[in-house]
Amino acid sequence: MNNADVAELLKGIDLFSKLTEAQLEQLISLVEPKDFCRDETIILEKDESVQALYLIASGEVKVYMTDSDGKETILSLLGRGDFFGEMSLIDGEPRSASVKAVTAASLLVIRREHFIQLLRSTPELSISLLIEMCMRLRKANRHIGSLSTMSVFGRVGGTIMNLIQEKGVRVHDGSGNMVTVIRNRPTQQQLAEMAGTTRETVSRIFSGLVKKGSISVAGKDLIIYDENFLEDKDLKE
Ligand code: CMP
Numbered sequence: 001m002n003n004a005d006v007a008e009l010l011k012g013i014d015l016f017s018k019l020t021e022a023q024l025e026q027l028i029s030l031v032e033p034k035d036f037c038r039d040e041t042i043i044l045e046k047d048e049s050v051q052a053l054y055l056i057a058s059g060e061v062k063v064y065m066t067d068s069d070g071k072e073t074i075l076s077l078l079g080r081g082d083f084f085g086e087m088s089l090i091d092g093e094p095r096s097a098s099v100k101a102v103t104a105a106s107l108l109v110i111r112r113e114h115f116i117q118l119l120r121s122t123p124e125l126s127i128s129l130l131i132e133m134c135m136r137l138r139k140a141n142r143h144i145g146s147l148s149t150m151s152v153f154g155r156v157g158g159t160i161m162n163l164i165q166e167k168g169v170r171v172h173d174g175s176g177n178m179v180t181v182i183r184n185r186p187t188q189q190q191l192a193e194m195a196g197t198t199r200e201t202v203s204r205i206f207s208g209l210v211k212k213g214s215i216s217v218a219g220k221d222l223i224i225y226d227e228n229f230l231e232d233k234d235l236k237e
Contacts, residue, residue, distance in 0.1 A: 001033050001057060006108065009057050013081045015132060018124035027118065031055070031108040036101040043085055043099040050088040050095060052109045056080050059105025060184070063097050064193070074193040076136070077102070077186055086129065089115055102190075139166065147196065155195040156205045157229065160215075164224060177225070185222035 006028050010016050036042055056078060063076040075097055087096050089112050119126050139162055146158030168180040188202045209215045214229035
């Protein structure tokens with residue numbers, strides 16, 4: 001990855017959108033590229049040797065927690081332009097979750113001391129970081145809400161709703177109707193790990209939603225025709 005590629009990537013990241021050209025130049029000189037293979041662990045939950053913040057140049061990673069039985073819950077799937085590893089850098093606590101590459105991934109690494117120095121010298125960066133952290137907290141709140149009040153159908157539906165809010169794109173479906181598309185959708189196994197259920201249950205719920213005409217799957221796209229499907233009483237159990 002050359003400097004021009006790095007500059008293009010950094011400019012496209014919301015977190016850095018308020019930086020001046022000079023501040024961007026400084027940032028470019030601080031990041032170090034690092035590649036990870038599919039399934040390689042990047043951050044381990046509870047690790048105390050916290051060194052860096054990571055930006056995703058390409059590929060996809062999952063942020064997850066593992067319970068005492070080894071069962072994984074996916075907190076988030078992140079892709080190009082997303083960042084992770086900021087929490088421990090800021091509060092000095094051990095890593096709050098694990099992060100693993102889901103595909104081969106190229107990351108840019110910013111060492112802790114450089115990131116902290118950048119935060120101190122660039123108030124705009126601190127505000128952008130707070131905005132992103134608020135978005136993540138809102139998403140986590142929606143998820144907690146769906147866990148405590150809903151059936152498994154509600155949890156899977158709530159997970160799809162979160163994806164719609166996070167990365168849904170409104171497009172025409174070719175027959176004059178507007179639909180929502182989630183590109184590069186999570187697999188049914190990943191959705192199950194996000195919603196705290198099994199792949200078989202997600203598959204059953206998907207079949208019901210497809211039969212009702214609420215959603216369809218086309219390759220890596222998940223198409224949502226009716227965002228009110230959570231209200232559909234027939235599908236609830
Ligand atoms: P840190 O705790 O340093 O290391 C694990 C990282 O996972 C954490 O920083 C965040 O960047 C990221 N992370 C933790 N929880 C969430 C979440 N709920 N949503 C998205 N990212 C998260």
